[in-house]
Amino acid sequence: MDTPLIVTKSPITRKEVHLFYQMDRELFCFLIFKLNRDVTQSLLVMALWLWFEKVGCHNLIKKISFLPGTLINALVNEAVTCLQFLEMDDRNIPIGGGLPLTKIIIQKEISLHMFNLKRYTSVTGIKIVLNQICARIFNDILQIVLKRQNTIVTQGTASRTHTANIPLTLPGFPHPLFGTFDLSPTIENINLSDERIWIEKRPYDDDDDATTDDDRSMFLTFSRGFPVSEMEVRCLFTTNYGDCLQSLTMGGNKNQGEQPLFAVMILKMVELVDQILMGKRVSKLQINGKHIWARKYEPRV
Template sequence: MAPISTDQLYLFHKMDREIFSCLVIKLGRSPSQSLLVMALWLWLEYIGYPNLVSKLIDLPRILINLVAQEAVSCLNCLEFDDFHIPYNGVLTLTSALMQKEISLQLFKLKKFTAIAGIKNVLNKICARIFKDILLRILGSPYMGKLLPYAYRPVIVPGFPHRLFGDFNSPPTNFVQLDLSDPRIWNKNRLFDDVLDGEKTIFLTFSRGFPVTEEEVKFVFTSTFGINCIKNLQMGNKGLRDQTLFATMVVNDVETLDRILNGKHIAKFRINGKHIWARKYERRE
């Protein structure tokens, strides 16, 4: 595919840029939160929800602000395990604009898929199409130096984010991409470039009821697909020669969400023995 110019990239994302400018300039919302809101909307579009941004263009600012606030609720639902979802949790304005119901429950059930997708769009798309706007409102540590405008890094307060990590403005040798570029898609979804550490599940077993590696594999492959496990590491055996834990890397982040099904801890059973699964969290 032939490279595209910056002007062509900006033209392709003209409406996205107008709405982002509205959020950070006309509505005075924080750049970091506005970037995440835009990344969330763009991610939703490419998992099959109707394009929301084009519906926002002609709306009054007050309504754009309210729809953005619904997006912030989705981000909070992803960030906080104890986030309270009201009855049915439907995003009223967002659903009305898209003419397709969407609920906070989606973000609870697809938590880690959403985090990975939003993070991917944030750094592969938003960092490119909004960079000049961010430089105008935030400046750059090199603004006073003889550095080409396009190559100046931008530092956005609020990043690194606790959940979404760093916001990386493109390096000087970056390849121009747009959301239709096949290089960032695989079967109509973002390439899964999530690190193994973010796709690892911590399994625990009941003392006195030893679980074998074969039993663990059977529980998950019989339910979530024969190729769902990338790596399984049984823990060291303790007292009475029993393994009490294991770590399991799954092949894609969607499988992680299917296993947890919106829960912090999911419970499985085989041969009268219990297996508890939760997302592995690295301890510093």
């Protein structure tokens, strides 16, 4: 979707948004109604493909839309493989990279190895596309599908009126990777100049409010008996990754003279998390002969 837009200050309507994303909406419907794919799975696949478009795979949705159904179904299977791969702790990459058809369609080097090295960048990008684009352009379709499913489930045990009052929920959400999903976003009366879904570039910028502190946080641990100072931690990461720290909080009770055994670090860009981990769950670093273990910070729910 490379059509340039003239940004104005006039409010937009739901119809205009749907028209702009007509091809994306038609492909989403094709996955659900023609290929009979699961609605949640189809939504995540569309989020992945839209993220691909935003990071350089131009016109991907258009290319996929013109393919026969059997090839589209095969591409969906590869997309599902990507999404499942991101959820795995032990990630084994098959010979050839595991995404042969996707590689042909996008005409770029792509494999599960890329998702291994850029796991948190990918997760954050897909999550943002899911909530800031998909939630708005597929909302009415999701409402129809979920209401129909609720009607089928409750048929014979509840009236239509009662069924209509059942709160709609999207199966699988909150998602372990992508968090919550809003089934009723408001898009009317939003200025084009402020509306993220009209921006034809990356789905988010690292210096804006699209990524959260949790997206960019890491948990550090230190060895007992080998005290590591805050200055040493800052020196280690700024020397290797430049001006990367947003904040650093050392653990332990300073008033009681306790040795910090852990720290929580918030980085300025989510890509830095992947650079530090290099595809591993835990990265082992060293400064002044003392070890520091770094892993992605996972906040308690």
